[in-house]
Amino acid sequence: MASILKSFFTFLAMALCTSGAVAESLRDAVRFAVTTNPAVKATEADMRGAAYELLELRREFEPTVTVFAETGWQRVDDPSNLSTADNNIGKNRNQLGVRAEIVLFDGFRRSNLVYANSARVDGSIFRLLDASETLALNATEAYIDVYRHRILREVAKRNVVKHEEIGRRVRDLVQGGRLPYSDELTIDDRIRSARLALLEVERALRDANARYERVVGRAPSGRMTVPHAPVPKSLQELTQASVTNSYRVQYTRTQIDQNRFMGEAILADRLPRLSVFAGVSRDKNRNGVTGTRNDESIGLGLSWTLYQGGRRAERSALAEQTSRAMSEQAIAVREVTELAARTWNTYQTNLERTRQLEEQLRINLLIVEVYGEEFEAAKRTLLDLLEVERARFIVEFETVGAQAGLAFSTHRALATQSKLASHFGLAKSDLAFAPNFQNLTKDNPLSIFDVSIEPLSTEPLQ
Template sequence: MKRLNEILFFFILGVVSISAASAETIKEAVQFALTTNPALKVTEAEMRASTFELIELRREYLPTVRVFGEAGLQRVNDPENLSRAANNRVDDRAEIGINASIVMFDGFRRANLVYADAARVDGNVFRLLDASEIMALNVAEAYIDVVRHRALIQVAKRNIASHQALGRRIRDLVAAGRLPYSDELTIDDRISFAELALLDVEKALGDASARYERIVGRKPDKNMRLQSGPVPKSLDILTQKSVANSYRIKFIQTEIDQSQFRAEVGLSDNMPTVTLDAGVSQDINRNGVSGRRTDQYVGVGLRWTLYQGGRKAERNAFAQRTQKALSERALAVREVVELAALTWNNYQSTAERNFMLGQQLQINRLIVNLYNEEFAAAKRTLLDLLEVQRARFNVEFQKTSSDAGVAFGTYRVLAAGSELAQYFGIKNSDIAFAPNFQERVKNAPTQIFNVNIEPMK
């Protein structure tokens, strides 16, 4: 018999282990959502589009080659320079040619265009990484919410079961004449309320499951469990991480860089543009000259606008846009610091409240047990017993929700420090390009044109 019990024990343990191993973890849910959610695909497409627009600037460094031509009829009336036979008559006319031009100097306009677009690509990378952090937090919230409501259903079912067990005792006591019939009606009323509470939680679970499916992209797994993440040791550490890692602050910094580079593009209009030009053309009977003629040329061209109104206003506009971006960055830093503090305070208060609820729940369970004994000894009324049972249910209900709140609070802390996706095993390189485009074009603007952008999967 002992051997049989051992076999059954290990069999049950194996079944539980297999079930736990097959449960979908919160990490798996986040990883699935971050690779399939269409909201992230939108931001990813914008990042890739801006990268292609950066590479498109290659044309600014390549020659411009144009082919031109025309064919038709002409009549030239120039009696002072044309003979009587050639003047004022209709002749065929045609021309064809090709010319090429390449910019040798443009006041660093092209380089600053590359710098500005590189900053824009980096900004879109940071936007995608920030969106991924928000998505990871949304998935964590949806996952924990499903687990929470499933746990609340179990609490509600236990509450119904305890009331039903008490109801059977009350009916026996009423039938024996030891309690009035009103007590039987009272316990039936409380059972109905307990069943209504279960219906409310089941409805809320359905809503939580629907939200989970929208965010993650698949239905909740049957085996999901509450999990928590690590938190920093202090608010100061969290604040430092939040400011240093914030993708929002990094994104705004790229907007500052873009504004400065765009200002330099505008200033390049004050500089001359020097080009190397070459071409060849051939015409027939053009401008009153009979026969064929071929023109060939090569040389240096110069274009320089010495005066153009509105340039001072343009410089002032660029300066104000830069100032706007700088102010937005300062504002973002303050908001990130505030978010870190609020997140930390919320986590601390939730954890303390959860601890106190745990202690209160232990006391309430003890009180219910004592009241049960005193009710059996006719020292307590049914209403007394029902009241302490209601108090225990309320505290257990709050404690279950609080457990979920503490777990979610740890993920909010990680998200405040822009470390949530990384915690779930998702590298930045799995989501977006490396945000180093500005660094790559810093000393060699044309070097960026040698990159290869993989197609979207």
């Protein structure tokens, strides 16, 4: 019996070996998928766009320099201020000047715009990281699915070979008069059923290959292996790590901050706006006066809207937006908590199911061996032997699926904690900017403009 089990598990280990083919590890497949998938590239472009929009705010803190000029014809009728030679006389008029202005105080509108956009950039980073986790999990699932179907194909092939072997024995016994002809018809029927089952598995494998190519970006090739990922020791540990690390939860926090700072920027319009300006201009025949005139100016400008309707509704709208963002964060926490629980339950179920199926398979293999011997001794009918072979095939089939499901559930536990990409060697810095823009601007909003944003590498990670 021990030799039978050893042969079976050796077969499972060697079933996926392809002569001369380079092995593709799960790590390589996931890294290739995450770094080349167009869906992630689209989210990456959104992140970079948000970062550049943040950098655009530099102009809010720098002077505005305006050059103005005009030329044309003018006639002024102002006898009280113009001489008889100039009054009501058409003249060519020209003007050229430059004016510079810089805002000194605007109710902290600019600062809050920087804070809000920093939160938006951090949010886009967390969205990208979350998308990378999702894609990593999808690639893992596609890889394990191909791995599972390859083994199931080998199991189905072995099932056909086994029934063909029984068929040869039955035909010999029928020819020797030890079994009726109906047994030969019965085994022929079972052989065809086994071949149809193999045909269905091969179709499912082709479908799995197609999905793999869509998700990963290239067709599966070579030998495949599926290691298990580390799993927390308890549901409580998994839940705590999931809520703490979840990119989705962290994204909702940035939405709360973004709403709050945008509200502060809008409320800044109720405070005075103070600026300093300087300018110089040169006019010819200005306002009807013949001659050239030079003007130079420097001073302070003040603008303050003391009353504007709708401000109470504006405050209420801002409060509701913040309330909505906080509710969305609470929803995200609950959903991540539920996901952690469901992931843990699936892992525990798959673990126990795999153990029981492996034990059931051990028993089935023993039954098949005993029934085979008893069939040769005419103590069991052909239907008895075929029935235990069918039961063995079903249990073996389910065992392969359970083992693959267990391996996937360990990786799903990592994805629930937002750790799957890093498990395969994809650091955050490989995928996105560091989500630290809010901290950079916390004490000094101008400090963000010292950040250099280099293009992310478009080459697959090696």
